[in-house]
Amino acid sequence: MRHIYVVTHPEATHHVDRLVGGWYDSQLTTAGERAAAAIAESLRARIAEDAEVRVHSSDLLRTARTAEAIGKALDVTPIFDERLREKSYGEAGGRPQEWLDRRFVPPPAVGERLRHDEGIAGAETKLQLAQRIYAAMGAIVDDPCEQQVVVTHGGALTFVLAAWIGMPIDSADYVAFRAAPGSITVLTEDDFFHNRAVTSLGDTRHLEVEPN
Template identity: 50%
Template structure:
């Protein structure tokens, strides 16, 4: 059996300050640091020696991966492809500023190449292609257990690539995952199906 644990970073400063994340390089709060330790402890019960650890290189995910790596004795592999969607000029701005300028995608029609009205922002298609390319690198590695530390938005794309959802099927796709969650993806050895075995597990945060 192959397993991938998709971890979303826990509470970061942009959350509590009401700022847009994206590539804005926020860090974990004190509470987030504690939550990262809880994530690491939960994974230590499930992950065997010989696993591999991959992470977005932004500070909040890097801190989360460092906590996991320290407890599991794993050295993170940093992948810029696992970063959150970039919101360009909107990154780090307060939510009110952002919402005055952001152009949400239409309910129908062109959603993947939609221009959100923010200079330098990725379209959903650009974002998806980037994350898919990162997951391709991860899947090509040999360890049967892998940990991916990423962001709430990008987690949807990691999961979508795992179930081999084509890019043109992503127009409305979204998997709801909370900060500090663990999602377990499995490939069985008989049918070789790609299963979302457990989505958005946060029980470790309150244990």
């Protein structure tokens, strides 16, 4: 049975400062560092000591620090991939969230959603985000390693899961999966039918226990 554990990075400074994240390179808060340790401990308990495992991560500081904690617990060196980054919000990155809220143009209920311009200079469209996440996931899925960890961001999570279940990008204009910061989502593929499942979404129970 193949397992991919998808981790959304825990609390970062842009969360508490009410700043737009995206490619803005915020760091984990003290609480986020504690949560990263709890995530690492939970994954160590889920993955057999003798299993081959790989850890893939967005290269931004908040995900990289989370991946480093996980890699230390699993005794592996993380593989950093900028394609696993959060959606770029262009000129809004690092600005106050209310600055973005005043300018943001939501996608239409019906019509062109993947290529929709949200009114923010330099921001990625949903299509651009999906294309790079799908490319990163293609490489991860092609790797025969049966125990893998993907450390990414809350917005990017949607397309990690959509790619995993084989949803065509052109059909991904309405898809949305939501998970809290610091969560673990479990993806599995059985060895007989090779069906792929989202076995659990956004599990945060490990955050309720103090790490050792």
